[in-house]
Amino acid sequence: MTTAPSTRPHSGALALWPLVAAICLLAALVWTGSLPDVAPVLDVIASAAGEPNFYGSTLAGLGLLAGGLLAHRLQACGRRWQGFAQACGSGLWVPMLASALLGVAISNLMWGWTMSDGAWQPLFAPFVSVSPTVVLMFGPDMKTVLTGGVLGGVVTPPLSVLGADVICPWLGVPPVVGVTGGMAMGAVIAFAVCRHLPWLPALPHLRREPEPQPPVIAETHGPAWLLRRGLADFSEAQFFGSEWASIGLIAGVVVAYLLDPALPAYGSGLLPQILAAQALAAVVAVLLWRRQWSRRPFYPTFVPVVSVAPACVLAYGGTPASIFAGAALGAALGPPLAAAISSRLPADFHPFIGNVAAMALATAVIVPALQPLPGF
Template sequence: MTSAPSTRSRSGSLPLWPLIAAVCLVAVLLWSGSLRAAAPLLNVIASAASEPNFYSSALSGLGLLAGGALAHWLQTRRRAAQGFAQACGSGMWVPMLASALLGVAVSALAWGWTLSPGTWQPLFAPFVSVSPTIVLMFGSDIPTVLTGGVLGGLVTPGLSVLGASVICPRLGLAPVVGVTAGMALAAVLAFTVCRHLPWLPAPLHLRRPPEPAPTTAPQKRGPVWVLRRSLADFSEAQFFGSEWASLGLIAGALITFLLNPAAPAYGSGLLPQILTAQAVAAVVAVTVWRGRWARRPFYPTFVPVVSVAPACVLAYGGSLPSVLAGAVLGAVLSPPLAAAISARLPADFHPFIGNVAAMAVATASIVPALQLLPGI
């Protein structure tokens, strides 16, 4: 869930056109009814892209990938409409995405046995945790991409499944607490393992001299920037952080809802309430913490969008007080917590660990506390 060390190298990046062709081919084949034997796995991979936002929709996931591909195309050509840079500004969006998709495929193959008819497990976890961050930390060469995919797919799902399906039900906590705590623990384990893998180089930010501190005054962030940043935060958990990717993600979820209201959001029928809570959380967080954005290249305002806000909606049935209270409390409390944890991590641990740890702590604290408010 983002905040990577700043890297600008594009060396070793994989070409974009094979990814676009593969996504289009899969979409056409699924639409036509072909690839029936592989359809369950492909559906898991496509849905995984939207799972962090609580949508769980293959169409929404494909919308995210399409929007991300458009943003990448615009950014490589430096078009005026390119929006916020993806992949933490590293230029490694394609290899990062390749590792993330491989991680989900490995997750489904290695941990699919935990599923039974009518059940859900967080097999999407590698997509937004270990797999892409290994690429963002160590580079875009093929061994690193494969390491991220395989290591993320093997390590992350088990701990997230344990947290969401075993520990959280016994403690009466929202499943997202177990999922994000599992991601954090898995990342600590994975990056510890990475220290001992001889084919991985030193982290990118340790191979380059530190960037000079800015000498100009902090840039002001006006209303248009706040709205753009709020929209981009919808896809920040996937390390896209692009307005175009977010538009594709949301559009796919809405189309799925219009076709079948019970399909997205885990069959809850609460997609409109979830989107409302996420929009409120994003706007409030970016508005409250825009001063931090002005002084830093990144600030984790996306954290409540994919944790506290939607978790409160599901926990309390989408009541208006729960939508507003969860969104506002999450927006005010969770970003500084995430930033504080990330700042205290070892130099070779990706800062996203602080973000997912903050998601677990904030959700575990805020969701139960809301029952004390009237009207919840």
């Protein structure tokens, strides 16, 4: 993965001001009555952090952010139990998060009208695509945080909405195909634009190798590491990739389910089946591709956790066959496809593009192909 200059956790205090500005702007629009449907907008912003996992829950998003903050503090203090480094090991978790949340705020301010009939729309898309990756590629400067937030909020949502609402029904594939495909296309456009923005720093100066981390030889590739890595993959789509963030995410959505089983997972009532499929996909993917983890600093084993596995559960009603097939096939196909696409991208395009492209392709191939089989 491409990282920023240092792996030391960045304070990023100044990077939070664009987020504060976005919140003030939203509050002003609410105060003046420019946003008549305030509740759906605020709910999407609050739950955006958990949307990539198919949870659609405010508590899940808040849990992820709380766990991510804990992991950031543990990493900043050099604690033994800090877990996997967040923000691709760059130390830029705070400015990355500021840009991601700014992108979501802009997304809702610009494209919230698409929810006028109460329909769900993937306005969370900037949170896990262009906005954070611009910061990860070009650093934590104020202009970079703003650039990521604006590009993510303006470019990505309409493409994901078009994919989910128009293209996917026409093709007969799950909406996640359109959402992630829109993210990939939006990122290609955004990073092409970044080439011509004079205020962004020159990329070669930012493509340094991360500082070496203290080795953990005893459990590097043993059972404990496998379980930790599988757990961390639950929050990798948000560029957290931390066990603590994942624990907060899962705990939040479980609490939401216990309070009202009809709320999480878009009212499907299939949260237990989704969690089962995701856990199985995470463990199988890490187990299958453990050698790749030993050879590389990162391998996209998280891809089926937020695409094929939950999409298969929703498509086929959470049957046992849909849980096992979605997890196993997604774990087998998704990570190597993502790695292959990412390795062929231009140097100034963040490799996450390969990950979301693989999510779209793998889901479009696997989920419809299962329909004629028994148990689906």
